[in-house]
Amino acid sequence: MIEFTVFYLIFVFCFIFPPSAFVSAGITVSNLFDSWLGSEDLQFVQYHLSRTLVTVIIHSLLPLGFFGGVLLVEGYAQLLLLVQTPLGLGFLSLSVLLPAAAAFKVFFWWTNNWSSHPLVNSLTSYANNGRQWNDVASEINAEFRRIDKVTVRTNPVSKTVVTNSWIIKVEPYVVQVAHQNHVSLQLENAEEHTYTADSQTAQYLWVNVEHIQTKQKLFTIRLNAVDYADMQDRLQTRISNVRGLLINQDVHARFSKVFIEEVSLNPVFQSQEEMDPCLGCAVNSANIRLIRRCLPTGNADGCTPCFCRPMWCIHCLSKWFSARQDAEHPESWLMSRCPCPTCRSPFCVLDVSLVETVENI
């Protein structure tokens, strides 16, 4: 019984905060209900309305799952013994009440065209001049489909997406949106973490998102300092740093910015296929295709064509590229070549195309 309880507790923890092994095995709510949830890329708001609903229901069933597990693993007699103890009976009653309360909650969300869902409430606050929340949702969906959004993720269950005009924080039960014109951002804190294995340090930043007029704090974004430049680039306002915190951006992060700027000058590749998650980060969709565009050099070490389908995002490709350059001479990186992560054909910055997903007509 003790062994099963410990196993179940670990399982529940890993299910709610999935480590990478769980994510790659597909044991996450969004993966298990993939076919029902639809496509995040095409219908971002609708996807997250359904996803928060499913997450609340599934998580609320986890305590009851414990009793199901005891029945399966330990047998009926053990289960009966368990529920005869006051603690067991109390836990069982809670386990039954929790899904009932969750079902009530999500039914309340789902009725009346989602009008009570917190995400719809925040969309409604932007629906003025005769617009409905659906109109705001379509605007967000369209911006989320664009290749120029920036996604930062600091843990497996939450991420922040910055599109042309929106800042969106996605968490298991809640999705919050803020229009860039209505908010101001402040750098609140910076913390250093040292990983003992290779004694590398990573810096994490806390950015507050506040309503510009009411000064109400909407949410906080926690991000790795190396993603700071990407996020700042996508924002229309500057993140104010009144406390004068020092931000550590390494040479790779600075190169990444220049690399992405150069790539965005190249022609865009249009595709009707839905993109897989990037093999490097699994956060962004793959959005890079290598199409040889530079002139042949005649040398053996020139670029060669690559026929790989898009499998990487631009951020991961830029890190892959800079990691393969001469660390002593960062000034030569942009003119250099690097092998395709998949087929090893050498490419240069001119051969990198961003992929734009266009909807089937």
Ligand SMILES: [Zn+2]
């Ligand atoms: Zn990536």
Ligand SMILES: [Zn+2]
């Ligand atoms: Zn290739």
Ligand SMILES: [Zn+2]
């Ligand atoms: Zn080339």
